[in-house]
Amino acid sequence: MNIIRSEVMGFCSGVRTAVNAVYDAVELGKKLGMPVYTIGPLIHNEMFLEKLRVEMGVREIRSPEEASPGLAVIRAHGIPESERVAFLENGYQIIDGTCQRVLRSQQLVRKYATEGKQIFIAGNPEHGEVHAVLGAVEGYPLVFVIDEPENIPDTIDYSLSSVILSQTTFSLDRYTNIYKKLIERFSETAADLEIIDSICPSTLNQQKALTKLTAVADAILVIGGKQSANTRRLFEMVKESGTPVWYVSGEEELDSKLLTLTFDTIGITAGASTPEWLVEDIIRKLRLLSDL
Ligand code: SF4
Known part of the structure; x- marks a missing residue:
């Protein structure tokens, strides 16, 4: 194997x-x-x-x-x-x-608040990073969190100079849909809307590498905590592709089916919060079981 x-x-x-x-x-x-x-x-x-x-x-x-x-x-x-x-x-x-990228978003919103701009943050209002970025301009009234294009608040003033940035781990598609809808509405007034590229490339790079891996592997093992949204997304990506995939958070969850099905090539990936020692433990266990 x-x-x-x-x-x-x-x-x-x-x-x-x-x-x-x-x-x-x-x-x-x-x-x-x-x-x-x-x-x-x-x-x-x-x-x-x-x-x-x-x-x-x-x-x-x-x-x-x-x-x-x-x-x-x-x-x-x-x-x-x-x-x-x-x-x-x-x-x-x-x-x-x-993270430096979150610090950058905090600095940017502070700067825009000082300039009196209306600020939109595309992201999940419950996410810790969104709280941290909002918390950089606590008390500033012209700031809105938008999670979906259909949830754009009615209280937005389209005559004000505005800026939009996103949670660093937000979906690029959802961000694009949100700002496109805002562009449409701002086009009816003379006010400008600046769009900031604040999505972190690390998630995207991880997903691109997984697509490459899925093309050459017979099955994929995704390693990471079950509460990690980033790891779950990797698992779902492979599932959608039709390649057999397992999602394990520890070596005790390694499914014997994975071995009895005897795949020739197993691809391994891990979420952004998965420590290297856990990946190594699982690879060691896989090798041991496949040698039996
Ligand atoms: S995914 Fe990692 S590198 Fe990217 S913004 Fe979040 S913590 Fe920073």
Whole structure:
């Protein structure tokens, strides 16, 4: 049995930065004798979070009142400014693992708010990153989150100079449909609408690499947490293509069917929040079982 890894898989650069920020915080915490926390779950991978808790003593908290002050790591999605201030005021030291792309979106909305522009954010209003970007302009009245083209609010003023950006992991198709609809409405007035390219290429590159892999593999194994939207999307892509596909979050879920069906070539991919050690564990198990 051949095992081929996707050319682009596993941690994206933002997740890697946030994970390294936690490792640095653990070292610093030992030196200073301080507890280490993450503000919200660091990544969407329960096995990784369990390791952080059990082996490194890193606790997840959502507000400064939940624990005694220590080192608080901000995850890749970022946090609203008011939350950062609340942690600092309560005696925590912040270690910032916010992804550079999210920081850019926060800087952009601040700049546009200073210029008095109307701001649209295409994204999921419940997503942590959208909260963090909105939180960069808390109290600014001219900002709207739009998740679908049919949910464009009636309160938008089409006579105001405006700008649209998207959640970094938003679907390109949905973003395009939203701004096209806005362009139509703005074309009836003299006001301008600036469109910002803020979708992260890492998801797209991962999906393109998977399409390539699916073309040469007899079956695909997708590795990642079941709560990771990014991993689920990879699984669905392969399913839609008709190639046999399995989605496992740990080696204990490896289906013996996968082996009894004896595929010649198995392609492996992993979501942006899947640690490399988990991928290696699963590949090792696959090789062991196929040698039996
Ligand atoms: S997907 Fe892109 S924007 Fe999101 S954390 Fe990773 S690198 Fe950053």
